[in-house]
Amino acid sequence: MKLNDKHILLGITGSIAAYKAAILVRLLVKEGAQVKVVMTELAKEFITPLTMATLSKNPILVDFFDPENGQWNSHVDLGMWADLYLIAPATANTMGKMANGVADNLLLTSYLSAKCPVMVAPAMDLDMFQHPANTKNIEILKSYGNIILEPATGELASGLSGKGRMEEPEVIVEKVIDFFTSKKKLNNKTVLVTAGPTYEPIDPVRYIGNFSTGKMGFAIAEELANQGARVFLITGPTSLNTINKSISRIDVVTADEMYSAAINYFPKCDIAVMSAAVADFKPSELFQEKVKRGKDNLQINLVPNKDIAAELGKIKSKNQVLVGFALETNNELENATQKIKSKNLDFIVLNSLKEKGAGFGFNTNKISIIDKNGRKSDFELKLKNKVAIDIVNKLVDLLNQKNN
Ligand code: CTP
Numbered sequence: 289m290k291l292n293d294k295h296i297l298l299g300i301t302g303s304i305a306a307y308k309a310a311i312l313v314r315l316l317v318k319e320g321a322q323v324k325v326v327m328t329e330l331a332k333e334f335i336t337p338l339t340m341a342t343l344s345k346n347p348i349l350v351d352f353f354d355p356e357n358g359q360w361n362s363h364v365d366l367g368m369w370a371d372l373y374l375i376a377p378a379t380a381n382t383m384g385k386m387a388n389g390v391a392d393n394l395l396l397t398s399y400l401s402a403k404c405p406v407m408v409a410p411a412m413d414l415d416m417f418q419h420p421a422n423t424k425n426i427e428i429l430k431s432y433g434n435i436i437l438e439p440a441t442g443e444l445a446s447g448l449s450g451k452g453r454m455e456e457p458e459v460i461v462e463k464v465i466d467f468f469t470s471k472k473k474l475n476n477k478t479v480l481v482t483a484g485p486t487y488e489p490i491d492p493v494r495y496i497g498n499f500s501t502g503k504m505g506f507a508i509a510e511e512l513a514n515q516g517a518r519v520f521l522i523t524g525p526t527s528l529n530t531i532n533k534s535i536s537r538i539d540v541v542t543a544d545e546m547y548s549a550a551i552n553y554f555p556k557c558d559i560a561v562m563s564a565a566v567a568d569f570k571p572s573e574l575f576q577e578k579v580k581r582g583k584d585n586l587q588i589n590l591v592p593n594k595d596i597a598a599e600l601g602k603i604k605s606k607n608q609v610l611v612g613f614a615l616e617t618n619n620e621l622e623n624a625t626q627k628i629k630s631k632n633l634d635f636i637v638l639n640s641l642k643e644k645g646a647g648f649g650f651n652t653n654k655i656s657i658i659d660k661n662g663r664k665s666d667f668e669l670k671l672k673n674k675v676a677i678d679i680v681n682k683l684v685d686l687l688n689q690k691n692n
Pocket of ligand 1: 482543562563564565566567568593594595596597598611612613614615616627
């Protein structure tokens with residue numbers, strides 16, 4: 289049994305392909321998986337909850353609460369329970385809602401709160417599948433890290449023939465097994481990632497900060513976890529969420545807090561990726577009360593923060609890989625190369641604020657990677673989760689070189 293004790297949450301939406309979900313559950317259970325099923329109202333018209341409950345050996349969840357006894361069906365608990373959320377069949381309607389954060393049923397609230405990877409098997413007519421609105425939604429879902437099981441080409445319920453048929457249950461189960469068993473590049477590795485800005489308080493209501501959103505660091509953490517690594521993500525203030533359960537998140541506010549956490553976790557890590565935009569300075573003293581408006585100029589004395597990357601560079605062992613980021617506005621290559629030396633990095637990821645679509649807040653980034661020997665590789669402008677794949681691939685190569 290290849291899925292022994294894996295927890296799979298199966299989401300079924302209102303498509304004619306819903307009948308295949310019965311076979312899907314049977315095959316998953318046969319492989320040893322524990323399956324819970326959440327259905328949309330419309331899905332019940334295509335396959336009965338009784339069939340699905342019998343096959344999955346679990347009650348079916350449709351409503352936010354049980355209409356019989358009022359018991360709350362917690363989408364948060366479902367999201368925590370699952371190792372994988374498989375939505376099959378997924379209609380264009382549900383995918384559109386998933387892409388846009390609409391949460392008007394239990395299947396969708398479970399999606400938004402799922403901590404586990406999500407696999408989606410679309411099912412629809414060929415014209416719907418090809419519509420730019422739908423292809424855009426699929427791209428958005430991919431950018432969230434969701435795995436899309438491309439529909440097959442063949443005869444459709446409408447009588448037309450083309451791409452849109454939900455993949456056969458046997459193939460879906462194979463993909464699920466592959467997902468859990470495939471050889472991941474960073475199995476048994478532990479990685480530290482710093483992300484986001486730091487805030488340096490001036491008084492109880494004000495701080496010095498920067499425009500970092502943490503998107504790049506979070507994308508790297510997700511990709512590392514997708515490759516099997518255990519990740520400690522030390523992040524400054526951000527509105528982002530982590531998805532993969534292998535990420536342990538440590539929230540900090542100031543550079544000093546980030547430094548303490550990083551020094552603490554680094555010795556047990558094989559790799560550290562310093563993607564945080566750490567404030568270089570902090571006020572020398574914190575005003576205990578809110579500073580009042582006055583006629584005179586206000587002078588705030590700033591003192592340097594610890595350079596976290598450089599401090600880790602000092603204690604780095606020969607098998608550990610330390611990677612930094614450089615955000616430069618001028619003399620990019622020279623400054624980046626200098627930082628590799630001064631912080632004892634293995635390589636540095638250079639992103640320029642001059643590049644259109646790259647830098648703080650964007651979903652895309654354009655990077656160059658510069659290694660210790662000054663070799664520079666340039667990458668295209670891409671979505672940050674794709675940039676993360678390039679960075680992680682480089683990390684894997686280097687780690688393999690160091691440990692062989
Ligand atoms: N960094 C760090 N701690 C700091 C400052 C920077 O860990 N106090 C890390 C960043 O996370 C990044 C790298 O060092 O990986 C380079 O950051 P950057 O701000 O570009 O460089 P600085 O060393 O601060 O130099 P400058 O701001 O003068 O360019």
